[in-house]
Amino acid sequence: MKDTINKSICDSLNKLNIKYDEEIEISTPKQKENGDYSSNIALKLTKKLQKNPMDIANEIVANISNDEINKIEIKKPGFINFFVKKDYLLENIKTVLQEKENYGRSNIGNNQKINIEFVSANPTGILHLGNARGGAYGDSLARIMRFCGYDVTEEYYINDAGNQINNLGESIKARYYELCGKDYSLPENGYHGKEIIAIAKDIYEEHKDAYLDKELEYYKELGTKKLLAKIVADLKEYRINYDVFTSEAAISKKYNLLNIIDILKQNGYTYEADGAIWFKCSAIFDDKDHVLVKNDGTLTYLVPDIAYHYDKYNRGYTKMIDILGTDHHGYVARLKSSVKALGNDENKLEVKLLQLVRLINNGEVVKMSKRTGKSVTLKELIDDVGVNAARYYFSRYSLDTQMDFDLNLAKSKSNENPVYYISYAYARICSILKEIDYDAIPDKFTTINNEETYELLQKVYEFPEVVKSAALKELPHLIANYVYELANIFHAYYAKNRILTDDKKQTQENILVIKCIRYTIYNALNLIGVIPPEKM
RNA sequence: GUCCUCGUAGCUCAGCUGGAUAGAGCAUACGCCUUCUAAGCGUACGGUCAAGUGUUCGAAUCACUUCGGGGACACCA
Numbered sequence: 001m002k003d004t005i006n007k008s009i010c011d012s013l014n015k016l017n018i019k020y021d022e023e024i025e026i027s028t029p030k031q032k033e034n035g036d037y038s039s040n041i042a043l044k045l046t047k048k049l050q051k052n053p054m055d056i057a058n059e060i061v062a063n064i065s066n067d068e069i070n071k072i073e074i075k076k077p078g079f080i081n082f083f084v085k086k087d088y089l090l091e092n093i094k095t096v097l098q099e100k101e102n103y104g105r106s107n108i109g110n111n112q113k114i115n116i117e118f119v120s121a122n123p124t125g126i127l128h129l130g131n132a133r134g135g136a137y138g139d140s141l142a143r144i145m146r147f148c149g150y151d152v153t154e155e156y157y158i159n160d161a162g163n164q165i166n167n168l169g170e171s172i173k174a175r176y177y178e179l180c181g182k183d184y185s186l187p188e189n190g191y192h193g194k195e196i197i198a199i200a201k202d203i204y205e206e207h208k209d210a211y212l213d214k215e216l217e218y219y220k221e222l223g224t225k226k227l228l229a230k231i232v233a234d235l236k237e238y239r240i241n242y243d244v245f246t247s248e249a250a251i252s253k254k255y256n257l258l259n260i261i262d263i264l265k266q267n268g269y270t271y272e273a274d275g276a277i278w279f280k281c282s283a284i285f286d287d288k289d290h291v292l293v294k295n296d297g298t299l300t301y302l303v304p305d306i307a308y309h310y311d312k313y314n315r316g317y318t319k320m321i322d323i324l325g326t327d328h329h330g331y332v333a334r335l336k337s338s339v340k341a342l343g344n345d346e347n348k349l350e351v352k353l354l355q356l357v358r359l360i361n362n363g364e365v366v367k368m369s370k371r372t373g374k375s376v377t378l379k380e381l382i383d384d385v386g387v388n389a390a391r392y393y394f395s396r397y398s399l400d401t402q403m404d405f406d407l408n409l410a411k412s413k414s415n416e417n418p419v420y421y422i423s424y425a426y427a428r429i430c431s432i433l434k435e436i437d438y439d440a441i442p443d444k445f446t447t448i449n450n451e452e453t454y455e456l457l458q459k460v461y462e463f464p465e466v467v468k469s470a471a472l473k474e475l476p477h478l479i480a481n482y483v484y485e486l487a488n489i490f491h492a493y494y495a496k497n498r499i500l501t502d503d504k505k506q507t508q509e510n511i512l513v514i515k516c517i518r519y520t521i522y523n524a525l526n527l528i529g530v531i532p533p534e535k536m
Numbered sequence: 537g538u539c540c541u542c543g544u545a546g547c548u549c550a551g552c553u554g555g556a557u558a559g560a561g562c563a564u565a566c567g568c569c570u571u572c573u574a575a576g577c578g579u580a581c582g583g584u585c586a587a588g589u590g591u592u593c594g595a596a597u598c599a600c601u602u603c604g605g606g607g608a609c610a611c612c613a
Contacts, residue, residue: 077593396550435572
């Protein structure tokens with residue numbers, strides 16, 4: 001419908017010989033008396049034409065003729081308001097019923113290759129709340145973009161090398177020795193999570209003290225393997241299924257990290273100082289240089305990360321999205337610098353920063369830390385409130401809102417989570433359809449004529465646009481909010497209108513209408529990883 | 537100290553490439569179940585959009601300043 005109005009305005013402008021290069025904005029007014037659609041084109045043209053906007057609006061309107069439009073009004077500063085015939089809404093019912101679970105799908109992505117890397121938590125512990133947020137965002141975005149015709153790869157980067165894995169190994173070893181009654185102190189930066197103790201216990205139960213002479217390497221490998229398996233299992237339960245897991249160790253093998261440093265050197269972005277090799281990233285985007293090779297000859301974390309992104313670039317994506325916590329924000333400039341220093345286009349790499357989730361316990365902020373093991377795990381969250389509630393909860397806010405999370409409150413109030421409100425609408429529809437179902441699509445709808453139904457259908461009609469907008473702006477929460485609003489309109493409609501009536505034709509058409517709602521709710525929820533129940 | 541980010545109703549948040557009277561939910565008060573699920577619907581109450589200045593036909597939205605919350609500033613990752 002917007003297209004039709006857009007075209008009408010364009011035609012009118014042509015007739016008037018007015019040139020307007022930007023896209024004409026057509027919006028849907030909040031107040032009903034301001035029409036179904038509205039344009040501010042006259043206001044935009046005031047400066048250019050040096051004329052009163054009301055006069056411009058009048059001229060434009062005088063040159064519009066379109067039989068899909070009922071009437072056009074011009075309001076105060078110069079808005080042009082369109083009141084349109086509702087036939088397109090009835091036509092859209094047919095579209096929804098034909099497209100079913102594909103309603104809302106589009107091909108704006110044109111098969112572009114997109115890589116979304118998210119969570120990527122080190123395998124030194126299990127996933128916690130912050131990962132739940134990043135996970136919900138990344139996976140929902142992937143689903144939305146796929147629905148819009150992008151070729152999306154969901155990727156997890158495993159930091160399975162370096163210092164923190166040494167610490168992991170040491171931590172497990174220490175716990176194992178403890179169980180064997182031997183003394184072995186936990187490293188200063190050791191991990192204190194329950195899962196670490198559990199791994200040590202497993203070793204002890206299986207081998208008693210026979211493994212005391214095992215090398216550190218054994219503990220490292222075993223720990224990484226077990227924790228990663230746990231992470232993957234938790235993610236799967238959270239309805240995230242990655243396409244690719246890339247391991248830091250594998251990247252190091254593939255590229256020989258020294259070669260990466262050599263390329264940086266050849267491009268003139270390194271220098272030596274204090275016995276270390278530095279990355280001259282301040283010459284690009286960063287405000288400080290950083291060390292690549294420490295004076296003891298070992299590499300910093302930066303090198304494998306640079307190699308990893310180099311590898312991603314080699315895989316030919318048109319866009320790569322990294323989702324990181326705001327605590328990594330200083331890292332972005334470094335990373336982008338490295339991309340550019342290696343001769344790649346840094347604009348293809350987009351870094352999304354999510355505000356960290358603060359955990360509240362008994363009214364006090366708890367510092368979450370994997371090292372100390374103080375946090376709420378993803379698994380606990382899922383077990384306590386369910387996947388649907390958790391996914392919805394984290395999908396409904398934009399990434400830059402700071403969230404306080406109170407697990408007790410979340411548990412006690414889980415019924416207040418809007419996901420139940422939406423599910424309830426879905427279940428109500430399913431329940432009616434269990435009574436009577438009807439499939440045949442009529443050529444013409446003859447019984448639909450009340451405002452609530454049109455409002456409902458209008459919302460359904462907007463769904464594909466909302467999906468596109470969510471994909472382009474990379475904002476999954478638009479979907480979460482949309483489907484809530486749809487449920488809201490449905491509940492109001494349901495309260496006022498009987499769906500099963502004495503009139504057969506009317507009942508049939510009502511059934512078709514609520515089926516549209518059902519498909520739309522289902523498709524929308526599916527995009528944010530929520531599966532609505534048919535019964536509540 | 538430098539940089540980033542956030543500040544909208546009592547609470548949790550939408551709205552942000554500038555548009556018309558700033559929206560929901562929760563909480564509070566009051567209504568609505570003989571009929572398809574009351575996990576629902578409706579009404580009321582609630583706002584100097586942190587403060588200020590600027591940009592312009594028009595600012596919650598953009599720019600600058602100030603104040604407040606959070607975060608980052610390692611030869612840790």
